[in-house]
Amino acid sequence: MFSIEPMPGNPWPHDMVIRVDDDLQSLLELLWVREAWQLHPIGDDLPPALVDTPIAVAPAMRRSAPTSEWEAVWPRVWEEVLEHAGTTPRPDIFERLQATPNGSPDRARLLRELVGPSWREEVGGEAFTDEAEQWMQAQFEQRVRPSSAGLEAQPERLSLEALIQAWKCGLTTVVQIPCRGTFTRRIGPHAILVTVGTRADPERYTEALRIFC
Template identity: 30%
Template structure:
């Protein structure tokens, strides 16, 4: 999954795609569709629409890799590893940590992949740089399959064993169904409209990405100038969402972070 796949876009017309559930809030027509839904966009500025015509916010509501890691953490009985607990008990089905997997090693691997997954939402240098001779030689020594495994597949195959895929699918489907139900709400009751003033202020301070996760209770973390992480409970409570959006962005990290 690359840094843009699975991301939702909320445009001036308030065309919304949440995670992989893609839909519009009634001000645009679909311009593309797939088995995963429809993408609707419009570049028109509509009189009386309070949404700034040039404001684009990406919302990820059902990120597969992050949800998979949260599921595995519960299924294998791993440590919290710095991430909040999820809301409610997860039915992990027949999932269990394989006997051959050391608990300490699994915790360390989980923390490593959890941090790596967040890099997709982080700020980084997107410029194209020429490869040095040493880097080219290292790349030549690695097979295409190894490169895909290391840089493209998240989470890694390490988590394929000992996980009940049907149980994970049921847990993720529960969240997708809640999103589907909320699609039926009137436009004025959608979280971004109810907290539009705070959202605009956050956008003016650089916010472009919002990642929602099924954390327990209130959670909000502006992990960078461009990205805010919120719990589902926080996003769907107007007061809590306004508080989350009003949090100032962190200071610019030092060079070499």
């Protein structure tokens, strides 16, 4: 939401731009791997379970997979992916990508900076089954399903006062994960992490935004 000039009667500041990332593939893949493979990673600040529980991988597949190794590495990869999710890409990164040749070290470095770490890059693609793609697709269809609610019913509009205050404190990005309950974290100088349930509830969303200042 952004307008070049102030709009009389519109409470949304004309120069306030807020990005909502609710489909970060790297985060969704990590969450799917943890639950589909029934991993039980240990960590001080790990996210709650998914709202839509994936189909568990067959026991025979689990027995033949290095699940103990995956459990051990999961918290570290989660932390790295979440840290990147809280960063803001440099404004010129796409321009610089276009100026670098395919296959060059500079292009690889810029792509890494843009995309960030992932489970596939850190561990490999062995964990991903056909069910992973089906779950991801179902999540996508749920997110893009048309809603009868108008603009004023959007979460950012319903918690606008708190959002404006957070923006004044530097907030530019809201990262949403499809997990249960409340799991609100400030994940960088300009980003906050919330669950889908928190963002859908004006009272909880307002409370979450207030932690930013």
